Amino acid sequence: MNILEFANPSGWWWAALAIPILLLYILKIRLRRQTVPTLLFWDRLFDEKKPRAWWQRLRHLLSLLLQLAFVALLVAALLDPLWSWQKNQQRHIVLVVDNSASMQAIEQDGASRLDAARASAGVLIRSMRSGDRMAVLSAGGRSNVVLGMTDYQRALLEAVDTLPATDGPTDVTAAVAAAERLLADDEQGEIVVLTDGCLDDLEALQANERVKIYGVGGPQDNLAITRYQVRRSLLDAIGYQVLLDVTNFSDEPRDCRVELTLSDDLVDVLPLEIEPGATVTRILDHTSAAGGELVAKLDTTDALATDDTGVAVLPKRTPVPVQLVSEGNLFLQGVLESIPLVDLQVTTEAPSVAPAEGILVLDRVVPQQLPAGRVIVVDPQGSCDAWTLGEPMAQPIVASVDEESPLTQHVRLDNVLFPGARQLNFTGPVDPLIQDPLDSPLLARIRRGGGDAVVLSCNLEKGDLPLRIAFPVLMKNTIEWFQGNSGELRPALATGRMVSLDVSSTATDAPQQAPVAENDDEPEDLAVVESAETTTARPMELISPTQQTIPLATTDDQVTIGPLLETGLWTVRPAKENDGNAALTNTSAGQDDASVESDDDPSVIRVACNLVNLAESDLRPRGELDDVEGRGLLTLGGQSLWFYLTLLAAALIAAEWWLYQRRIVG
Amino acid sequence: MAAALAYIALADLDRVSMLAYSDTVKDVLPLTRGKNRVLSVLRFLENLEPSGAETRLQAAATSLVHRATRSGLVIVLSDLYDQQGFREGLDLLRYRRFEPHVIQMHTAAEANPTWLGDIELEDSETGDRRKLTITERKLRQYKQLYQEFLESIDHYCRTYSLSCTRTTTDLPFDELILRMMRTAGMTA
Structure with missing residues (x-):
């Protein structure tokens, strides 16, 4: 039984490097010749420390031996030797990367937590041994398999580097469950989670022996809008009420102001004093017949910007x-x-x-x-x-x-x-x-x-x-x-939520109904007077706050959108003829989109989406987490032998250089 | 340089003799006088070849004092790379009441070499070779050693009030002559 096996036997070819080394040693390199008027000074200089004769003879041989040893170590590293027990224990790892909203928090060094997680993932991927396989899952908003099991490190690195940041809530538990399903046939498989620890079920995850959790980022103070809704007043046709919660996730009292704007026009400025860990709730009454985008914005600058702004859709009141x-x-x-x-x-x-x-x-x-x-x-x-x-x-x-x-x-x-x-x-x-x-x-x-x-x-x-x-x-x-109560309430959704919308009226001239609100007191047959004519629903598309276009499939005049992983205003509109079949595309910011931004367009449904998530806005880890830096996959069984051989070869060549500089070897 | 000095002396109707030496005296131009003898001086100098032997000033000085019937000005034109040391030769001239004047000539590369690494050095006089590995440290030590050698020449000449002129081979001889004359106060 072989104790040592080679994962890359073709590495033997590199042993041929010894041939030119031997040839060069035998032939020797012809020295440069320089004519000088006298050797008087050179003789005096070199005769002061004249090497002993036997050492002088051996110094070139020692140099040759060192060079051959270097080649031998290099070849051994390229052969990638594996102990027999290693050969039988190839690792299967599922890497779960938390790309939730809290991972967008900026750390002291100016980089986001997701950037740190990407770097840590790179460390883990580069420490994979030959034969190891890894899959990458994301855990922001909804767990998603980014890349299935593979041993191709470049693809893994690319998958991690292109992992998008989301404004969604953490879903590490579901991602771990998905990872366990991926490893259902492999009892030795391991799950590695890279997260900032801003999740409430951290202890339960840490109790899972199969899961190793590495932390990124440190505790950060944050001030966040944790609830934000607007509705038309039940008593006043043009009035509306704003419900606003602001929470202080720090150990110090904080002062701030909330600026409320309706379609970029300042409506109110609200000064707040918030005790540590406390939530301040405000209900504001204002009047406006015009609808639009009602934005609440904190005037503070903290680690997480996503939760400093809330957006809601105020239905327009038409005469x-x-x-x-x-x-x-x-x-x-x-x-x-x-x-x-x-x-x-x-x-x-x-x-x-x-x-x-x-x-x-x-x-x-x-x-x-x-x-x-x-x-x-x-x-x-x-x-x-x-x-x-x-x-x-x-x-x-x-x-x-x-x-x-x-x-x-x-x-x-x-x-x-x-x-x-x-x-x-x-x-x-x-x-x-x-x-x-x-x-x-x-x-x-x-x-x-x-x-x-x-x-x-x-x-x-x-x-x-x-x-x-x-x-x-x-x-x-x-x-x-x-x-009727049309437009009474268009609730702003939390990120990560899904919602079904009735799009039956998007092809008619009837005013758009609220996306999710229903009212039993509404007259049943009010809308039939001028809009009794029904039309076939057109293909719909979803426009994200960053102008990404996503085609939607309608079923029985219903479209389901979500999970929404981006804060801001989402727009559902009939698909344009020329891009109805387009996949995810980036629309050019221009006049094409200007028309659909209008509240007057009945074919457009706008849905506001905010983070409003206490767990995500609290940027303080819920427990102690290990740092992945410098660990690699050491805890998963140690480095490969080739790694140490390469280190030894590097040390040897450095030693040879040092000896050569001091004339110990020739 | 030697021809220029000889011409100046001949033009003043001084008697001039020349000895070419390495480890021994290789060739001699007997005492001569008169400006019209300058061609024989030039011919003597043209016929000189490197001898391939090491430098021994003492042997040349011994030969000179034995040949000369009268003492006088002796101009030693040499790099002074004498394995036995240049002092003995000059001392002998002094003891015999000659008036030595030293003109040391060397190349710029000798004072400030820039070679590094493995190199084979060949002595242009003897043909000896040395395989050396010259490091930065060795180069610094060489320059220090060479500087000490030059300082020893200066110190010797100062001690015995000898005139000493040092020059590199890339300096035109006329400039050197003028510089020597200015130093001696013969011209402005």
């Missing part, structure tokens, strides 16, 4: 065209004009349909065919296809109010008289919202296919209803209910 058909009703007109976002137009002729995306208000005017669309009828004086006008009510006093309905929220009408109210015999299904003691509806919602209608049976000029607070509240509720 609602309201057509009032009336012979003159100052109460009603005044109330409608006071409701924000109402674009009022007063006419005397009732149209056949309600304004597109708008509301028709009929004051005492009732055509025989109730116009299609969203209609409010006040004090109807005639019959139509939806009801038949009955007798005046005997006791038109409010007896009950449906408090569950959004139309009657915050409306207090107990014992209020509705003079002039008349019986209405509806021909279709209705939801009575306000009733008199005999359960006759004073206010009712009529459900119909062409758009719902709301009927208020009350003569505004005779009663005191217009003088009460309840009346403008009631009209505002009705208008906003007709508007």
Whole structure:
């Protein structure tokens, strides 16, 4: 049984290097000859330390032996000898590199933690022995096999060097699980994790004997936006609320300011004083009909820049065209004009349909065919296809109010008289919202296919209803209910999350709905008036914050995007004809993209994405980690024999040079 | 250089004799006088060849004092690379009341060699060879040794009030003559 085997037997050819060395020794190199007037001084100089004769004879032979020994060591190293036990123990290693958001933190030396991890990975890869195999997995956002098992060091180094930084959360546990699956058939396989230790399940990973965890980077202070959302106010049509959390991940109290901008216009500046380890929560109320990109930015400079900025999408509020058909009703007109976002137009002729995306208000005017669309009828004086006008009510006093309905929220009408109210015999299904003691509806919602209608049976000029607070509240509720809650909330996602979007309306003119929010109170058939025509969904594409284009596949008008590993605004839009089949490409920053950045484009869905991750923003390792520097894969079984042979050869040639310089060898 | 000095002396109607030497006197130009003898001086100098033997000034000085009937000015034109030492020869001339004047000539490379590494040096006089490995350190030691040799010549000449002129072979002889005359105060 051979104790020593050679992994590279072709290295024997290098032994031929000894031939020219021997030839040169035998032939000797002809010395330069220089004529001098006298040897007087040279003789005196060299005769002072005249070498002994036997040594003089041996010094050239010693030089030859040293050179031959150097060649022998070099050949031995190239042969890559392996002990027999090594031959049977080739290592399989899975290298898990954490490329999560915290790995973007800048260390004291100016390099990021991911750069340090790449360097450490390079050390590990270069210390591989012949026959060793390694795979590379990333653990940022979602674990991913970057490169499968291979013994090709150059490919491994390239895979590590091109590993992208992500803003995603750490997923080392899943990556380790994937690594264990890769090594399912190899009980001796090892898993090496390169991370900054900013993960909560570090102890559990360290308990796994199969996993070796090496740390990069040191503890760093950080100030981070850890929660950031914006929503339209439920009470104010043009108001919005901002929810902001800022956390101080350091041992010192910190002062900072948060600048809030809406489409680059400064909205607010918020000074904060945050105790060590504390989180400050602020809820801010502002008003703006315009939507856009609402950005919160910390004015501090710390190790991690990703979590210093939060971005959210504020839905735009578009004016609602309201057509009032009336012979003159100052109460009603005044109330409608006071409701924000109402674009009022007063006419005397009732149209056949309600304004597109708008509301028709009929004051005492009732055509025989109730116009299609969203209609409010006040004090109807005639019959139509939806009801038949009955007798005046005997006791038109409010007896009950449906408090569950959004139309009657915050409306207090107990014992209020509705003079002039008349019986209405509806021909279709209705939801009575306000009733008199005999359960006759004073206010009712009529459900119909062409758009719902709301009927208020009350003569505004005779009663005191217009003088009460309840009346403008009631009209505002009705208008906003007709508007729906579109754009009420477009939640900003955390990095690493996936989301499904409804893209059915991206090919129509209908306003885009919120990506994930749903509201059960929204009228079911409001959007059918002008947009009943359906079109086939086009291929979609996803534009990253750095303008990378990713094709999307739509299924049943749904697209799933994610995991989003980049903070900023992501855009989903119909794919362009010329690049619909393009793979991941880099769009040129230019006019092409300018159009899709607009909030007015209904075919575009924008999704905000922020880090907002406590574990990632806390840049202090959760435990003690070993440093990989200088270790290589020593702990995995030691260096190869060729490594030591090469070191010995280098030492030998250095010694030969030193001896030659001192004339000890020739 | 020797021809120029001889011409100056002949032009002053001084008597001039020349001895060429290495380990012994190789050739002699007998005493002569008169400017018209300059051609025979030149012919004597042209016929001189390197002898291939080492330098021995003492032998030449001994021969000179035996030949000369009267003492006078003796100009020693040599590199003074005398294995036995140059002092004995000059001492002998002094003792016999000659007035030695030393003109030491050498090349610039002798004073400041730049060779490094393995080299074979050949003595141009004797043909002897040495295989040497010259290091920076050895080179420094050589320059120091050579400097000590020059200083020993200066010291000897100062001690016995001898005129000593040192020059390199790349200096034109007329410049050297003028420099010597300026030193002696014969010209401005």
